[in-house]
Amino acid sequence: MRAMIFAAGLGTRLKPLTDTMPKALVPVGGKPLLEHVIGKLQAAGYTDLVVNVHHFPEQMKAYLAQHHPDVRISDESASLLETGGAVKHARPLLEGEPFLVHNVDILSNLDLAWLRGQVRPDSLATLLVSERETRRYLLFDEHMRLKGWTDIGTGEVRSPYPDLDPARCRRYAFSGIHVMGVGIFDAFDALGVPERFPIMDFYLAACARYSIIGIPAPGLKLLDVGKLDTLAAAEAFLETAD
Numbered sequence: 689m690r691a692m693i694f695a696a697g698l699g700t701r702l703k704p705l706t707d708t709m710p711k712a713l714v715p716v717g718g719k720p721l722l723e724h725v726i727g728k729l730q731a732a733g734y735t736d737l738v739v740n741v742h743h744f745p746e747q748m749k750a751y752l753a754q755h756h757p758d759v760r761i762s763d764e765s766a767s768l769l770e771t772g773g774a775v776k777h778a779r780p781l782l783e784g785e786p787f788l789v790h791n792v793d794i795l796s797n798l799d800l801a802w803l804r805g806q807v808r809p810d811s812l813a814t815l816l817v818s819e820r821e822t823r824r825y826l827l828f829d830e831h832m833r834l835k836g837w838t839d840i841g842t843g844e845v846r847s848p849y850p851d852l853d854p855a856r857c858r859r860y861a862f863s864g865i866h867v868m869g870v871g872i873f874d875a876f877d878a879l880g881v882p883e884r885f886p887i888m889d890f891y892l893a894a895c896a897r898y899s900i901i902g903i904p905a906p907g908l909k910l911l912d913v914g915k916l917d918t919l920a921a922a923e924a925f926l927e928t929a930d
Contacts, residue, residue, distance in 0.1 A: 690787040691734040696742035696764050701915045710744040712792045716922045721792050732800035738781045742768045772887035779873050791864035796910040807867050812898035814867040817860035818908050827857035834900040848896035
């Protein structure tokens with residue numbers, strides 16, 4: 689089974705650590721963030737792994753060559769392509785079967801095999817979501833099909849449906865973990881996506897034409913290790929996430 693780890697980001701919220709190393713190699717509980725994610729994926733049967741690199745790419749390449757020589761690298765050294773562009777750029781490494789996408793800075797107790805079992809055959813993408821409190825939410829209908837996005841702090845709503853009423857939608861936070869179907873690259877072509885774009889922009893544009901489904905995981909514990917003040921919490925989280 690195939691998966692891609694988003695690991696190319698600049699990690700600006702983890703400065704000054706990321707002034708000298710990529711975010712993916714920041715240690716948590718004695719191991720780099722990347723190692724935690726790779727271990728989780730491999731334990732769930734994902735043996736065909738792709739990692740994108742940009743920030744301190746030579747450090748990433750050296751680490752993978754030493755510890756995970758079978759992991760394939762999608763090199764974005766020349767230009768950071770954002771999440772959607774990263775998938776498009778890695779097309780030669782990903783095309784041909786469904787694949788899971790996992791942010792490198794997300795720790796969770798998610799049962800990845802359970803998530804695979806929730807994927808609907810007709811869905812272009814399956815997004816793991818949760819009821820955690822945040823400012824920005826994805827909006828779904830009663831069948832958990834994506835309809836839009838809202839920022840409750842500003843009242844902004846983004847949707848291909850001009851009359852969408854957020855109050856009539858189910859509201860969930862995105863987890864940074866999702867499964868893309870085999871049709872994703874054809875959909876990129878059909879919508880004419882650029883080389884560099886956020887994947888959520890694509891999902892919000894595509895959800896009127898394609899089935900993009902949200903899946904809430906019962907009992908999900910999830911931590912975004914994106915800031916310095918979350919590193920200590922991350923070590924405690926690793927001890928209690930099972």
